Amino acid sequence: MTTSVTTETQSTLLSHVEAINWNRLPDEKDGEVWNRLVNNFWLPEKVPVSNDVQSWATLTEEEKTLTMRVFTGLTLLDTIQGTVGAVALIPHSLTQHEEAVLTNIAFMESVHAKSYSQIFSTLCSTKEIDDAFRWSRENQNLQRKAQIVMDYYHGADGQKKRVASTILESFLFYSGFYLPMHWSSRAKLTNTADIIRLIIRDEAVHGYYIGYKYQRALEQETEERRQELKDYTYELLFELYDNEVQYTHDLYDGVGLAEDVKKFLHYNANKALMNLGYEAMFPSDVTDVNPAILSALSPNADENHDFFSGSGSSYVIGKAVETEDEDWDF
């Protein structure tokens, strides 16, 4: 633990503030993640969403409404994470550098939240936007997931906040992320999908980092407390999962995609657990994400890219990649 600003109990007794020294890194992961986040920085204004106007016009009214609702749901989560979640983790930081990284995470979440508004203002009318935001206020399952997470953010247990935060970053977003990947796989709203992919990339680093800090802090805990936190993690995930399934049906039953979305939920729930250092929970027969969705997420994630899995015939050695690494001598 560092002194003065970081310990949980003494913030009110603070007599001085320690200046952060980036030349002494007690945890090198802080520096590594800071650099990664800074290098990945982006703004939605750089993505030409207006190129999606024609594509938007090809969607049915039901598909448009669905898309807007999904995006207001995502906006809500990003709002929570930006102004409450990441900020609530700061007092529990193990290092001063962790505090700094969390301010970066908080800011980027606010960028994410704003980017949905940019998509809306490019594609939709003011009335449609207002209707979608009203829906997000009134949808019970959406409000419930926000409430569950917010309750932990307002609690006193730093470790439980980290768990809730990692589950939000690595699981709760994905019922929403599914849809732009679905459109992208059908060559629709592809610029919008580019924005979502940038958000998805950021969330991976956030979930990884907060999950990592959870594991570091766990090293200081008693065996009994570790067991308590593990049980809590699985319970919270189940509670949120049940709610997420209902939310998924609310949104996607009309277009017949709910079952496909649920596979994507299982797949990401496993990744949330792994970010916290726990074993995956859902077996592979319910995590078989639609290949079109997986390939919209990552074009080289399918089995043809695995020498062990395929016949080998489809495998190409030395696929062209940019190899501009500095310090790469040979």
Added chain:
Amino acid sequence: MLTSATLIYFSSVSNNTHRFVEKLRLPEGETARLPLHTRSETLEATEPFVLVLPTYGADGGRGSVPKQVIKFLNVESNRRLLRGVIGAGNTNFHESYCIAGDIVAAKCKVPHLYRFELMGTQEDVSKVHKGLEEFWKQQSSLSAA
């Protein structure tokens, strides 16, 4: 330091890749972890091996190969004994998913054998376990021919 391990890997302090390798339950001495810090002396392989390395999601893949792996592969004899690569990563990184594995595979002209996410699922573990067994069988029949 010399090592006769057939599976050499890098894992940062997050230990994701380390956990994956542990789950493979390979015999003692069959696996070796590269030093965490580049200032430490790197390993020197004495037997053909497969390299497992993670990708952390850099923009456009620049600087994706961990410096510790670069140091290790800058030793010519290590490159000569490298037979294949296994990549760890996150599909959230889009085209950069496991790109460090792609880069090493392309540079060293060896196959990118498998990709898995974070610390790998049970399915990944059994696929890699079986895949490696078959791969080494293939390799020894190749060198016998």
